[in-house]
Amino acid sequence: MAKDSLSDVAGLPDELGLDEAFAQEQQQLTVRVESRRYGKPMTIVEGFDDDLTSASDLKELASDLKKAVGAGGTVTEGHIEIQGDQTERVREILADRGYSVTG
Numbered sequence: 001m002a003k004d005s006l007s008d009v010a011g012l013p014d015e016l017g018l019d020e021a022f023a024q025e026q027q028q029l030t031v032r033v034e035s036r037r038y039g040k041p042m043t044i045v046e047g048f049d050d051d052l053t054s055a056s057d058l059k060e061l062a063s064d065l066k067k068a069v070g071a072g073g074t075v076t077e078g079h080i081e082i083q084g085d086q087t088e089r090v091r092e093i094l095a096d097r098g099y100s101v102t103g
Helices: 019-026 055-069 087-096
Strands: 028-034 043-045 073-076 079-083 101-102
Touching: 019 079, 028 087, 043 087, 043 101, 055 073, 055 087
Parallel strands: 028 101
Antiparallel strands: 028 043, 043 079, 073 079
């Protein structure tokens, strides 16, 4: 009988596929607005754990957020930047995806 492998994050069998959900819940994200050049607002999402979130996952999430709010943005130094004051909508989207959001 083959021994089932256990996930590093959830501690449950890998075939349940719960790692992503637990990884998202473990991260405490902060959404805030920062004033940039010429007083333009920029929504910043930070608090991603480098051990739980890969760079490709972060880029994919940023792409989804930008599409959802209809704004430009980027991934820089482990955080997501979205043009404009999009805090409420970004919080809603992240919460719907299972992230714990403050700020």
